[in-house]
């Protein structure tokens with residue numbers, strides 16, 4: 001089974017009103033273990049909507065979402081939350097780290113919510129921070145770190161519960177080119193080392209070119225690029 005399988009995903013906003021927008025009109029996509037797929041589209045095309053549906057934060061009007069072989073439509077909110085916590089990691093353009101907690105705590109907390117014991121959670125958090133070169137920032141709050149460091153911490157947080165699927169929405173969009181490059185390299189290393197797979201929405205065609213495969217969102221459909 002692919003880690004993520006989307007079949008015929010449709011989404012309409014403001015249905016039946018003058019503001020009706022048919023954002024997704026039948027999106028099909030499979031992402032296999034170990035694969036990094038770029039999702040390329042102009043702003044407003046529906047990338048965030050698709051990522052939220054794929055990550056079980058939102059529901060489609062029709063179509064199927066399968067995560068690690070489990071069909072998610074019709075499942076209870078509780079089941080969807082459990083699957084999201086255990087199998088999906090999110091990274092956004094702005095890192096959304098909790099400002100009052102240290103880098104370490106930001107990575108420990110999602111693990112505690114997932115039932116991991118504190119010591120094990122701290123050990124894993126330190127290992128993750130080291131792996132992307134910000135181990136020395138473990139005790140710092142976000143405000144004391146650079147944008148690139150914060151974004152690397154955000155990747156560690158997304159990886160905290162060893163998800164099978166990483167979803168990222170313009171993860172390097174707010175960083176300068178050099179920092180963006182380092183953050184992206186750290187992400188690719190994590191994916192390669194863990195056998196994770198990732199769907200990464202980006203406007204950055206240079207970054208997209210370095211991923212395994214590219215899909216373009218056009219008129220509510222996904223098409224392979226190349």
Ligand code: ADP
Nearest residue numbers: 013014021023042043044045046047048049050
């Ligand atoms: P992208 O991430 O590609 O910029 P989005 O998925 O955020 O696109 O949005 C796609 C379209 O759907 C846009 O026109 C946006 O204004 C609209 N949209 C997104 N979320 C909502 C919502 N909750 N209610 C109504 N319209 C929305």
Ligand code: ADP
Nearest residue numbers: 057081082084085088089090096110113114158
């Ligand atoms: P918690 O374990 O704190 O209850 P959730 O299970 O609600 O967290 O969320 C799991 C992941 O989904 C987290 O990485 C969180 O950042 C993300 N998330 C939750 N709700 C939203 C949302 N409305 N928009 C974007 N991301 C969200």
